[in-house]
Amino acid sequence: MKKSKPIYLDSASTSKVDSRVLGEMTPYFTEYFGNASSNHSYGAKAKDAIDKARIQVSNIINCDSKDITFTSGATESINLGIKGYVEANPEKGNHIITVKTEHKAVLATCEYLETKGYEVTYLDVDENGLLNLEELANSITENTLLICVMYVNNEIGVIQPIKEIGRIARDKNIAFLCDATQAVGKVNVDVEEDCIDMLCFSGHKLNGPKGIGVLYKKSNIVLTALIHGGGQENSLRGGTYNTPLIVGIGKACEIALNEFENTVQALLKRRAELQELYEANDIGQVNFKEVATAPHILSITLKNQEAEEYLLLKRNEFVASTGSACNTALVEISHVLKALEKNDGRTIRISI
Numbered sequence: 138m139k140k141s142k143p144i145y146l147d148s149a150s151t152s153k154v155d156s157r158v159l160g161e162m163t164p165y166f167t168e169y170f171g172n173a174s175s176n177h178s179y180g181a182k183a184k185d186a187i188d189k190a191r192i193q194v195s196n197i198i199n200c201d202s203k204d205i206t207f208t209s210g211a212t213e214s215i216n217l218g219i220k221g222y223v224e225a226n227p228e229k230g231n232h233i234i235t236v237k238t239e240h241k242a243v244l245a246t247c248e249y250l251e252t253k254g255y256e257v258t259y260l261d262v263d264e265n266g267l268l269n270l271e272e273l274a275n276s277i278t279e280n281t282l283l284i285c286v287m288y289v290n291n292e293i294g295v296i297q298p299i300k301e302i303g304r305i306a307r308d309k310n311i312a313f314l315c316d317a318t319q320a321v322g323k324v325n326v327d328v329e330e331d332c333i334d335m336l337c338f339s340g341h342k343l344n345g346p347k348g349i350g351v352l353y354k355k356s357n358i359v360l361t362a363l364i365h366g367g368g369q370e371n372s373l374r375g376g377t378y379n380t381p382l383i384v385g386i387g388k389a390c391e392i393a394l395n396e397f398e399n400t401v402q403a404l405l406k407r408r409a410e411l412q413e414l415y416e417a418n419d420i421g422q423v424n425f426k427e428v429a430t431a432p433h434i435l436s437i438t439l440k441n442q443e444a445e446e447y448l449l450l451k452r453n454e455f456v457a458s459t460g461s462a463c464n465t466a467l468v469e470i471s472h473v474l475k476a477l478e479k480n481d482g483r484t485i486r487i488s489i
């Protein structure tokens with residue numbers, strides 16, 4: 138007898154491509170394969186599809202479509218946003234402020250820049266994983282040019298006070314970059330209302346394809362390119378346009394926006410069921426119930442079981458993780474739980 142697959146509860150690490158997204162992408166691999174930069178009808182067909190995708194993406198974060206740059210994923214968007222900004226704006230200073238619980242894409246980029254002479258402040262978080270706004274304001278110096286704070290934490294699901302951070306940054310004329318990879322499609326992201334100057338996310342966290350991401354940058358933000366080439370994406374990112382993946386992330390954003398209310402309701406319902414399952418049966422306790430969290434991520438501390446051991450035991454029933462996917466391969470204690478002083482080895486992440 139064929140064994141049934143375990144239930145997938147690891148959507149924060151990646152998600153399945155929606156069949157409607159795949160359906161939209163397929164003809165751009167086969168029939169409409171033209172190079173979007175070509176000056177003929179094959180090129181025009183691809184270019185039109187990319188223009189449409191740019192609008193679909195801009196609608197979900199409320200920006201102008203000309204402020205969207207397509208990249209290979211959130212990691213590249215974050216690298217382009219941070220390195221590109223500090224390189225293009227040396228007169229604005231050499232100090233970056235970020236948080237200890239950011240994704241490694243942000244932390245590793247900042248650590249790299251430290252080796253190049255930049256100064257980085259890594260803010261602490263409280264027991265709920267949130268930064269302190271006063272501490273943020275106090276850490277700003279005349280050399281601060283960039284603040285990087287994520288919208289939703291990928292390991293614990295808590296939502297940082299983005300609008301307040303955006304206001305502080307704007308008041309001080311400091312650029313604000315937000316990694317919204319876990320937020321787009323699950324919480325209301327609005328770059329205008331939230332005073333976000335640069336925003337990054339990936340297609341594959343919202344039922345789009347892997348290998349495609351977005352960098353939004355406000356029109357007045359100047360960046361230096363990481364990848365130089367044929368002048369694509371306003372010379373911010375060289376390389377032949379990846380039309381099928383761009384079409385895919387566009388469609389994924391369109392669906393996520395159209396179905397936003399239903400998706401959130403469904404996620405909350407499932408979340409409540411899972412919470413009940415763990416708490417009523419006294420298996421574990423759901424964390425961060427006192428603060429705002431994204432609807433798809435549940436952090437659970439098991440009552441009397443090691444996290445790794447528990448997931449191994451349950452692996453034929455369901456799959457989840459102990460932290461971010463980048464961490465599990467290393468079996469290294471999560472830097473997020475470490476920052477929270479919660480590295481008891483009994484905390485798991487369930488993501489729907």
Ligand SMILES: *Cc1c(COP(=O)(O)O)cnc(C)c1O
Binds near residue numbers: 149213
């Ligand atoms: C997944 C993730 C990233 C990295 O996305 P890639 O698609 O791997 O580049 C960055 N930040 C957060 C919060 C994520 O969840």
